[in-house]
Amino acid sequence: MDHRYDIVIVGAGGGGLFAALEAVRTNPRVSVAVISKVYPTRSHTSAAQGGVNAALANKDKDDTVELHLFDTVKGSDYLADQDAVEYLCSQAPAVVRELENLGAPFSRFADGTIAQRPFGGTVKDRCCYCADKTGHTILHTLFEQCLRRGVTFFNEYFLLSLEHADGACQGVIALDMRTGAIETFVAPVVILATGGHAKMYWNRSSNAAGNTGDGQAAALRAGIPLKDMEFIQFHPTGLRKSGLLVTEGARGEGGYLLNRHGERFMARYAPQKMELGPRDLVARSMETEIIEGNGFESDAGSYLELDLRHLGAEAIRKKLPQIRELSMHFEGVDPVEEPIPVRPTAHYAMGGIDATMAKTAVRGVYAVGECACISVHGANRLGGNSLLDILVFGKLAGREAALEAPERNAHGITPAAVRRVADEIGSYTGHERYERYGIIREEMGKTMGDNVGIYRVEERLRKGVEELRALRERFRRIRLFDTGTVYNTNLIQILELKNMLDLALCVAVAALERQESRGSHYR
Amino acid sequence: MERREVSFRIYRYNPQADRTPFYDNFRIAVEKGITILRALNHIKEQLEPRLTFRAFCQAGICGSCAVRINGVSRLACTTQVWDLLTGSGDGPILIEPLGNLEVIRDLVVDINPIMEKLKRNYSWVRPAIPEEEMGRKEHLVSDGEFETINAASDCILCGSCYSECSMMGVNRRYISPPVLLKAFRMNNDTRDTLGCERLREVTADNGLWDCTHCHRCTEHCTKKIPIMDGIHRLREEAFERGMTQSEGARHARAFYDDIRDLGRLKEVTLPLRTKGMLGSLKMLPLALRMGLKGRRPPLLVKRIPQIERVREIYSRLEANRGER
Known part of the structure; x- marks a missing residue:
């Protein structure tokens, strides 16, 4: 089946949903589709408990955007893009108020204002929260508002490929998990909001099973650069x-x-x-x-x-x-x-798709949230800044996309491109294949934890790179046991593993190349 | 760590390959501390790669992995295998898809009906603030106002209550507990302006008044939300807003009046008061069949002797409502 939209958003966490909402508010005439491999309310945004930073000054009356900016830049070990951080922090109060205006429940102070609490690495108490379920309530609020606006969702669709021609976006190819059909979504504007990739540490990761960097891997294969991949934040316990x-x-x-x-x-x-x-x-x-x-x-x-x-x-x-x-x-x-x-445990990926104020190297392709590297977190992220990141840049990308889409046209996705992804999927079932998903994935998680973990030593990083290369080689002989088309989770596992292996090699190589200690990266 | 061999009996159905659903048995060694989800993952990776189920966050917050375990809907990721074994028992632990929803494959069900119902029943806040003033200032909300909707906003839409609901079991078009809970959450949000329209939709046919008060939604909520309380509050609100002319509202009113006046129900005239003359006539065959089976409600209902005590309950309830 072929779909045509003005804007296609991949990923339905906080970033993707805010982008969708802002796009239809900016220009109600643009057609917007959100495709997501999980139902929107199940996205990993729901797992963010702590809160979202904004210098509302409800608690510390002398808090300012400048102080938030400074905390963020300092926390990033001075590697963040300071212009982007300035935008992030200056937009924070308005975006949090807007969420509140749209119905997001927040814990409150006695005077009825949004409650704020202290968080690591900040000089003022500026983290706005809703008990210990801030991400969950924000995600549900945005989903509800998207329902209100009649946003079109393609739930349980898996991203297979990002397509562009002559430096301009043409759309994406995705798998309808329920039917197994490969479908094209032709669109002059695509916003990638697919979440992080820290699940490559597998059992040594706090992430959801699906945080496999699908957007990052698709961008990489489409020739869009990734940035700062060596920076992975670990949590002690x-x-x-x-x-x-x-x-x-x-x-x-x-x-x-x-x-x-x-x-x-x-x-x-x-x-x-x-x-x-x-x-x-x-x-x-x-x-x-x-x-x-x-x-x-x-x-x-x-x-x-x-x-x-x-x-x-x-x-x-x-x-x-x-x-x-x-x-x-x-x-x-x-x-x-x-x-x-x-x-x-691996917790958050600071690196991702290289983007300047959400725009990537390809015209019409945007990236926001953890899958992107707009470089507001630099070498280390402050607690309470990840929810802020998805809100501010999700909104920005949605607005820019709605302004850009009507002026552009996508020619379409070639049958050759569709054949390429279909052939690849078809090739996994060959009888001469014998490598098992579970074993390769286990070894990937182990080598990432042992060799590309918190403590980075040249010798071990080299070993990690070598082992990942060998695992990618073995992946070429991986066996798909489930040959059905209806809701084939065995296939999804393999596609996700492929994405993680590609990105894991990026992380390991980047970690080997950065010879200094910086933020989360300790040499 | 304690280890034990445990059996799992799992519902299987692949519409492309199986004419009818069947059960598959697996026996695996598990360590104490393993969740049902980890056991499912183990079976999928080691024994049967085609076993199909949903899972995502593994932390009890996304709601993807709700299934029926030994007949009860719960999250696979927060259920310990050990808690389901008695003494030195080794299962089998029965795992089936959620009820009241179509099975897509094995343990995966189609949850689109829940999404459709959320959409139809205005499950969102329509704020009072005009679009162009968004983000300028906060609503001031008291902690009490937040507390009213706090528990309801814990809902993760896992579908467990939908699966356990006894009304859903007989009428798939029924609005369902999670959608009623959302309506409660929205209608009690002081920032919302859609209360009346939403309630009108919610009280339409197959809606709020069809709930049978079985409390299974509350009992099986994976986030321990008192869903029934929300449903009761919505019914009160319907009366407060004067939405008393639906069948369900009249039915509730008849109960309310009878118990206050007599301390018991006048069953004979109940259909007339709920469904009106025409509706009651349609029920005549049913009444006759019931009569033949020996179910004959008394024509005359006497007031109970302790009616004063019943009325005291009424006045206390009224006083409580006044306070709220």
Whole structure:
């Protein structure tokens, strides 16, 4: 089936939905389609708990856009594009108010204004929040407003290819997961908003299973440059099996980090602050312990322990109920009785599709949110700036797209291009193929964690690059066991793995090339 | 870590290959602490790559992986295998797709009907602020106003309540609990201006008044949202707004009046008061069949002796409502 739209948005998280909403508000006559591999409310935006930064000055009356700008640039280890950061921070108050105006629930201060709380790396309390579900409520609000405006959704469509000709966007090719049909979406403007790629660390990632960088990989194959791929943010305490986050609060309340000798090893790394040292230092120390064999061994890999038992059942139940529930749900461990198995976990990708104020090198192709590198986070991102990033640049891209689309025409997508992707999918089922998805994916996650993790050493990075190259070679013989066309998740797994392998090699090579220590990248 | 071999019995159906659905059995070694989702992933990767299910965040916030586990709708990613085993038991643990929705394949169901119903019932805020003034200033909202909709805004649209709803089981066109919850959330948002239109849509046929108060939605909500409370509040609002002329509203009114006056229901005249003369005549065959089976409501209903105590409950409820 062939579709024609003025604007096609790939990805229905906060960035994609705000872009869609802004596009139809800017020009109600442009036709907009949003395609997404998951139903919009299931996008990873929902997992952002903390909040969104904006210098509303509801809490600290002397907070300003300039202070927010400075915090962000400093946090980025001075690698951010400062013009882009200025736009991000100056738009923040209006975009948060606008969301509020559109019905997003926010926690409130006694005077009825949006509540703000402190967040790491900022000099003022400027993080606006809705309990611990800020991303979830923002995502639902934007989805509701898109329903209100009659935005067209193609849910459970998987991006296969981004098409352009003569330096101008022609549209995308996507797979309808429900039928298995390959469909073309011809459009002079495409906005990529496909989310991050930190799932390439697999079990050592806090990300959703689908954060596989589909937009980034499609852009890369279409010849659009990626930028700053070496910068991956790690969080010290992820759960061992799932990588899900145990928030800093657990250590704030006095939790101990222990190795398999029962030692509070942080005494050797940060004798003063112990477990409460800076996030990247704690993560690095934990990684060192694991590499040196001081971790506990398990099927799910080596880990350390976060021990809360000495705080007492009462304190754990009262002050850390979420963490207790999380450990019980996802590790089957009650922290009142047993230590929580943890290890550092990949959390966020600062790098992505090279974009200047959301515009990429190809005319008509935009990129926003975690899949993009507009370079507002530089070498390290501040908490509360990722939701802000998707809102501000999602909105900007939506508006620009609505102004640009009517003036441009897409010629179409060639049958040869469609044949190419169809042939590739067809080739996965050959009987001479024997490599298994699960094994290659497991090895990819392991080599990324072991060799391209927090602590980056030339020798190990070289090993990582080598192993990833070998895995990509093995991927050429991967076997698709499910030959059906209806909702073939085995096929989706393979397509996602291909995207992750391509991007993982980018991350590893970029990490090898950057010989300095900068932000999240520690050499 | 404790390990055990556990059996899983999983619903399978691929419309391209299977004439009818069937159940597949798998036996795998699992470690304590493993969730149902991890077990499904293990089976898919090691034993049966064609096993089809949805999953995304793995953290209980996206709602993708809702399935029926041992007959109960819940999230696969937050359900521990160990919690489903009794003593030294080893299953089998039964895993099936959500109910009341069409199966696309195996454990994947079509959730478009939920999306369509959300759309039809104005499941969004229409703000009072004009478009050109957006983003200039915040509404001032008290913490109390936020608290009213706080729990309802936890909904992740996982579909568990939709699957468990007993009304959905007999009428697929029924509005459904998540859509009613959204309507409650919107109608109690002080920034919204669509209350009346939304409620009119929600109270139309197959709507608000068809809920049977079975409370299964609340019982099975994966986010522990008191969905029934929201439905009750919407019904009260319908009365407050004078939307009393629908069949459902008249039915509720008849209950309300009878219990207040007599302490019990006058069943014989209930159809007349709910459905009117013509509607009641249509029900005559049903009434006759019921009579033949021995179900004959008394023609005369006596007031219960302790009616004063019933009326005291009424006056307390009225006082409560006044306060709110």
